[in-house]
Amino acid sequence: MKLKCVAVDDEPLALELVAKFIKQTAFLELSASFENAIEALSYLNQEVIHLVFLDIQMPDLSGMELARIIDGKPGKSKPRIIFTTAYNQFAIEGYKVEALDYLLKPFSYEDFFKSASKAYQYFEDKEKSLLSNSTQNASEYIFLKVEYQLIKILLKDIQVVEAYKDYVKVHLQGKTNPILSLTSLKSMEEMLPNDRFMRIHRSFIIGLDHIDAVVRNTVHIGDSVITVSENFKDSFMEFLNKWIA
Structure with missing residues (x-):
């Protein structure tokens, strides 16, 4: 390469x-x-x-x-x-x-x-x-490096991915504490299927299936309230118009 x-x-x-x-x-x-x-x-x-x-x-x-x-x-x-x-x-x-x-x-x-x-x-x-x-049914799960091991994460469980210094916090449905993985939000964006996940802020990717409500320019997922930043507003509004329809 x-x-x-x-x-x-x-x-x-x-x-x-x-x-x-x-x-x-x-x-x-x-x-x-x-x-x-x-x-x-x-x-x-x-x-x-x-x-x-x-x-x-x-x-x-x-x-x-x-x-x-x-x-x-x-x-x-x-x-x-x-x-x-x-x-x-x-x-x-x-x-x-x-x-x-x-x-x-x-x-x-x-x-x-x-x-x-x-x-x-x-x-x-x-x-x-x-x-x-792609060879291990990426439509269902991914692997993330957590400390010294690879952890299998079901895509359907990912609610929010949050940038945190040199790491990302992956918030999962049904889990109190997020998983901390040594990777970047950009790498996560490239890894996750864009029909199920969307970056709406410099520091956040959301699982579209987990959206509970959209209030003005904020997205509510469980206890999280995330602002849709200006750079990502157009793509989110395009999704939202289809979602409402």
């Missing part, structure tokens, strides 16, 4: 270095490079890309703003991001958009390769998970 990559940096020398590193890494493929985040966004809206090496401080549209746009888009085939920047104060914001890694300039090829390998492992695990679930 090769990861299709895009490099974005307004500094030509920095962009050239990242492009060079991508080209000399066997499991990466450079699809395009841009000195402007707006041009990069236009390209990303048209092409399927695995990985974006993204500078943060850029004019017109910053790397962080581009990352928020990418992260806010509905769907399961969004690219993942590795930030490349000379500033370390953006680490928390990078976490909020679920960046895979954060390369602090100037970085060596060794640093770059470690980040790229982390991305490759992410996509390899994702592919294995999809294959495993």
